[in-house]
Amino acid sequence: MKKIFGVTLGILTAMGGFIDIGDIVANSATGARFGMSLAWAVLLGVVGIVVYAEMAGRVASVTKRATFDLVRERLGARTGLVNLGASFFITMLTLIAEVAGVALAVQLVVDVNYLLWIPLVGFAVWMVIWRVKFSTLETVFGLMGLAMIVVVVAVVQLHPSWSQLWHHASHPSVPSGEGHPTYFYYAIALFGAAMTPYEVFFFSSGAVEEKWTRSDLMLNRANVYLGFPLGGFLSLGLMAGAALVFHPIGVGVENLSQVGLPTSIALGKVGLAFIIVGFVACTFGAALETALSCGYTVSQYFGWQWGKLVRPREAARFHLVVLVSLFVAVVVGVTAVDPIKVTEYSIVLSAAALPLTYFPILVVANDRTYMGEDVNGPVKNTIATFYMVVLTIVALATVPLMIATKAGA
Amino acid sequence: MLLSELLGVQVVTTDGDELGRVHDAVLVQDGPMGAQGRAGLRLHAIAVGSRSLGSQLGYAQGTVQGPWLLRRLLGRAPRLLPWRAIVARDGQRILVDLSRISEQE
Amino acid sequence: MRRITIALLILIVVVALIVGLRPMTPARTRDDFANKSKDTAESVLSSVQTARLTAGVGTRGDAFGPYVSVVLSESDDAVAKAQGSYDRIQPPDAWSDATRARLGRLLDRSGDVVSQLRIVARRGELDRLERLARPLRPLAAKLQRFIDDAGPRP
Amino acid sequence: MSDQHLGAGRHVWAVLELLDRQLVDETGRLVGKVDDVEFELPDDPDGLPRVTALLAGLGALANHIGGDAGAALAAAERRLAARRDQHPSRVDIEAVRDIASAIELGTDGLDLDTNRGERWVRDVIIDKIPGARHAAE
Numbered sequence: 001m002k003k004i005f006g007v008t009l010g011i012l013t014a015m016g017g018f019i020d021i022g023d024i025v026a027n028s029a030t031g032a033r034f035g036m037s038l039a040w041a042v043l044l045g046v047v048g049i050v051v052y053a054e055m056a057g058r059v060a061s062v063t064k065r066a067t068f069d070l071v072r073e074r075l076g077a078r079t080g081l082v083n084l085g086a087s088f089f090i091t092m093l094t095l096i097a098e099v100a101g102v103a104l105a106v107q108l109v110v111d112v113n114y115l116l117w118i119p120l121v122g123f124a125v126w127m128v129i130w131r132v133k134f135s136t137l138e139t140v141f142g143l144m145g146l147a148m149i150v151v152v153v154a155v156v157q158l159h160p161s162w163s164q165l166w167h168h169a170s171h172p173s174v175p176s177g178e179g180h181p182t183y184f185y186y187a188i189a190l191f192g193a194a195m196t197p198y199e200v201f202f203f204s205s206g207a208v209e210e211k212w213t214r215s216d217l218m219l220n221r222a223n224v225y226l227g228f229p230l231g232g233f234l235s236l237g238l239m240a241g242a243a244l245v246f247h248p249i250g251v252g253v254e255n256l257s258q259v260g261l262p263t264s265i266a267l268g269k270v271g272l273a274f275i276i277v278g279f280v281a282c283t284f285g286a287a288l289e290t291a292l293s294c295g296y297t298v299s300q301y302f303g304w305q306w307g308k309l310v311r312p313r314e315a316a317r318f319h320l321v322v323l324v325s326l327f328v329a330v331v332v333g334v335t336a337v338d339p340i341k342v343t344e345y346s347i348v349l350s351a352a353a354l355p356l357t358y359f360p361i362l363v364v365a366n367d368r369t370y371m372g373e374d375v376n377g378p379v380k381n382t383i384a385t386f387y388m389v390v391l392t393i394v395a396l397a398t399v400p401l402m403i404a405t406k407a408g409a
Numbered sequence: 410m411l412l413s414e415l416l417g418v419q420v421v422t423t424d425g426d427e428l429g430r431v432h433d434a435v436l437v438q439d440g441p442m443g444a445q446g447r448a449g450l451r452l453h454a455i456a457v458g459s460r461s462l463g464s465q466l467g468y469a470q471g472t473v474q475g476p477w478l479l480r481r482l483l484g485r486a487p488r489l490l491p492w493r494a495i496v497a498r499d500g501q502r503i504l505v506d507l508s509r510i511s512e513q514e
Numbered sequence: 515m516r517r518i519t520i521a522l523l524i525l526i527v528v529v530a531l532i533v534g535l536r537p538m539t540p541a542r543t544r545d546d547f548a549n550k551s552k553d554t555a556e557s558v559l560s561s562v563q564t565a566r567l568t569a570g571v572g573t574r575g576d577a578f579g580p581y582v583s584v585v586l587s588e589s590d591d592a593v594a595k596a597q598g599s600y601d602r603i604q605p606p607d608a609w610s611d612a613t614r615a616r617l618g619r620l621l622d623r624s625g626d627v628v629s630q631l632r633i634v635a636r637r638g639e640l641d642r643l644e645r646l647a648r649p650l651r652p653l654a655a656k657l658q659r660f661i662d663d664a665g666p667r668p
Numbered sequence: 669m670s671d672q673h674l675g676a677g678r679h680v681w682a683v684l685e686l687l688d689r690q691l692v693d694e695t696g697r698l699v700g701k702v703d704d705v706e707f708e709l710p711d712d713p714d715g716l717p718r719v720t721a722l723l724a725g726l727g728a729l730a731n732h733i734g735g736d737a738g739a740a741l742a743a744a745e746r747r748l749a750a751r752r753d754q755h756p757s758r759v760d761i762e763a764v765r766d767i768a769s770a771i772e773l774g775t776d777g778l779d780l781d782t783n784r785g786e787r788w789v790r791d792v793i794i795d796k797i798p799g800a801r802h803a804a805e
Contacts, residue, residue: 063769065690072701073688076465078733080688111580131799245567251660252560254592256587260577261567268576276581303690303724304786313800314697316790360671363466366475369685370769381476389480410717412682413732434682449761450719452707470681470802492716497755511726 018049018231019148020191020286021101021256022094022347024279025340027235029253030186031242034178039169039236041187044195046232048387050224052195052358053203055376055384056194057220060204061212063370067357068300074360079354083356084301085186088294090353091198093346095290095329099125100339101283104256108276115334122330124350125287129322144281154266158244165240179200181404188398189344189408192351194232198293200357205296209307212372214235254340285319294325344408352398355391362388419502420457420490428457431503432464432487455495455503458487547610548605549629551617552664554600558624559657562650565628569647569648572640582643583635590625590632597621623652624653680767687732690770691724691759693777700783702771703728706758722764722771725757726785757784 030038056067065073068087072080103117127139174183175256212220241262242253253259256279264272292308299306299318333339362384365376376384412434420428433456439449456464463469463483470487474480490505497504516564522572565586600621605614627649680686682705691700703724707717718782757780765774777783794800 018569065769069690073690074581076683077688077703077729079465081733108581108584109578111583130797160475246563248660249563249654250556250559251563251567252557254560255414255585257581257588258564260581261564261571261585264571264577264581265567268571268574269578272581299698301701302729303698305698311801312797313790313794316786316794319794320789362476363468363473363479367467367473367477369472376475378475385476385478388476411723411731412687412707412708416683436680436682437695438678438680446695446787450714451716452682452719456681464683467684470684472681472684493714 001396018147018194018199018228019278019281019282020094020193021097021236021339021343022196022350023231023235024101024238024256024259024282025253025343026186026189026193026347027238028242028246028259030190031239032049032246032251032253034167034175034183035243035247036185036240037172037175038163038183038187039239040172041190041230042194042235042239043260044192044390046229046235048390049152049195049199050228051380051383051387053200053228054221054224055380056200056204056226057207057212058217059361059364059371060207061216061220062214062372063364064208066296066300067201067209068297068311069303071357071360072301077212080301084297086133086142086353086356087197087201088297090349091290091293091297092325092328092345093202093342093349094196094198095287095294095325096332096337097339097343097346098283098287098290099326099329100342101256102280102287102332103333104339105276105279105283108257108260108279112340118333119330120332121284121287122326125284125291125326126323126326129291129308130319135283138143138403141281141285141288144277145285146278147274148234148278148282149237150263150267150271150278151234151241154263154271154275155237155244155360157266160244161238168243179405181401182408184397185348185401185405185408188351188394188401189233189347191394192347192349192354194235195354197354198290198352198359200361201293201296202289205292205300205306209309217374220240256340260281269273291322291329295319295322298368342377348398348402348407352395355388355395358391359388414500415503416456417461418498420455421502421504423496423504423506423508428488428490428505429459430457430491432453432458432461433470435489454489454491454494456487456489458485460485463487467469533666541580542606544607547605548613548664550600550603551613552661553620554596555617555657555660555664557596558593558621559654559661561592561628562624562654562657565589565631566654567648569631569643569650572635573642573644575640579635579638579640581638583632586628586632586635590628592626593621594596597625620653620656620660623649624657627653685767686722686771689767691722691773691777692770693773693775693780695776696711696764697777698772699777699780700724700757700759701729702733717762723758727729729759737775 005168027042030041059070060066063070064386068084071087075083099118099121100114102121103114106117106121107114174180198266207216207220238259240260245251245262245265246253246258251258259279260272263275267274295318296306298304298321299315302317304317305315307315312319362376365384366381368375415431415434418431420431420459422428434452434455435454436450437453439451456469458464458469460483463485466479466483466486467473468480468483469485471484491510494507494509495503496506568577568582568585568589571577572579586587600614603614605611627647629645631643634646686705687702689702690698691702693699701724702722704722705719705725706721708719708720755777759773759780763773763775764771766772792799
């Protein structure tokens, strides 16, 4: 029974974490603009998050230390503080995007301006963190998030030429009329959407709190190896739907509402209902995870008591950080910043900031005094080193590309 | 004395050679932790080198062995100078007398 | 520490500038004007096609009223926004005047149709949408031709 | 590297294995990070400095960070600490039970100096919100 819950943790993180507002927007927008020619970036991101989360989960199980605890421990107080600033800022940005995402999704059901929903969503997220039984919630959102599978059904129902889709995905090229910088800027967006740092903060903190031990390592692997690729599969479904319906007729995805159109065209009201439920579940789950992650990063840096399972009064400063973060997210959200733009910036900057947290985890995963026989093996280290190089290139390329393309305009 | 007062301080020999900065210190536990009496953690040596990243991450101390690329880049071992070698010390520099350690190495 | 702080500040300023400079700025040359015209046409084409697809699913009963209403409102807003920005760009020469007139007509007609769709969807008369959206197909074709005529970006 | 001359016993790298590590009390509560290490200098010139305490808290952290950020933190700490003693919180080394992936203490950490901020936030803010005593389960 405990194992089933453990796997649910993986699925929640895969659905609510892998598929969140960032993936929904990035995959649909790239599908519409570039067809399937950027599918490789999703694959690169999925394998990357699998490598990263597996290491973070293993380190958390063996050492009982969550990611940001180790970031500070390895990088020292000073570099750790710079790192905290950057990671917190990006997680905050993601939180704003997710809260607005839930509001936008609710707006699709009840046609009342999403700005009115934002404070309610913020309050609901806080209530859940403050009061609700978390294991129940995991199951609920895990199962609701599965509704996103409808995007894959929709693609099948659209009767695409599979060989053509496959050809576009496997022979990537820059579509005519698009420049290389824009193409790679969107590749970074997809990569960042797949490898958002908060997923790892949440996942590793969950593993510590659920008291995973060495014997849970198989569970860790099952979660990561099953959960994330499943999320990646759904991402590709979103991309393919947009590539089939939008790309040929010149539609660009600028609103969450458009993302539902391919499914609605293929499967009608039932499909639309599924995808909207999926939107709500995924963005709400991600809003919970990002709000908690704001608390995790700060608390773990300073060594404060943190946790979603202990009584709020026993992790007072942690809950204060979560509360303040949510408040800020709601305030920024209702000032009518374009939520889709916030989402795009959050995923692109996520990609740029990845080395900051990936690097310390990679080092600790190789520390024998910590990990004993569970250090990275040679194969894992080869892949992990490859990703270290990729992440460094991405981090260095992000800001110049952002400037060159005017943020993908 | 605080650990932070040692870290990053320039180390110079009595002959005037610059050895780098203090990046870490070796403590030796000479009794069970928390026991009464004088047993406890004593500072035996300071680790000195020109670059700090390797010791911050654990490559220089040897507790982290992989991945290969990082070990190659960061794995240079720091020089350990026994506490006894320190002749004078302030916030800016630590003066060491290498002749005090030669007979022991 | 100081260096890192300064670097972070510069980064934030750069990002803020990028965000801030996104809206249209005045065109100085013919090429500049041609590019902005093309961007506008692409943006409006996207909204027109979105509205056309949505009107279709709305009338066929493949989508809920609130959903159709939201998508059409957003399309309408997007057309209006693109139109507003375009109107404010100063055309630098006679060729630009002609381009502006040609695209302007397309934008006006697109705006009219999409606004009409929005109003009808708000009233819940989804069955009328597909018929009202019929003019969008030729409009989309014309916008596409305008984009093709503009050629690749220099 | 030959470490023989360093003496027998377990070797602990002060920065790598002590500094910036999590402090955990006997109940498993997280009670801070090791922000600095305090030594007692020997009276006898041939003696070695001995660790007397681990310092935890904003003041010690500010001191350890240094630079602009450290100065800003120190200023924040001074403001917070206006009505109390200016020293960073100390955890006596006698209280340390083990040095592992965390520093395990043999005392109840809630009364520790490092938890002053935690207690303040709890009493002044969190306890005022309904449901603070309920576990999220």
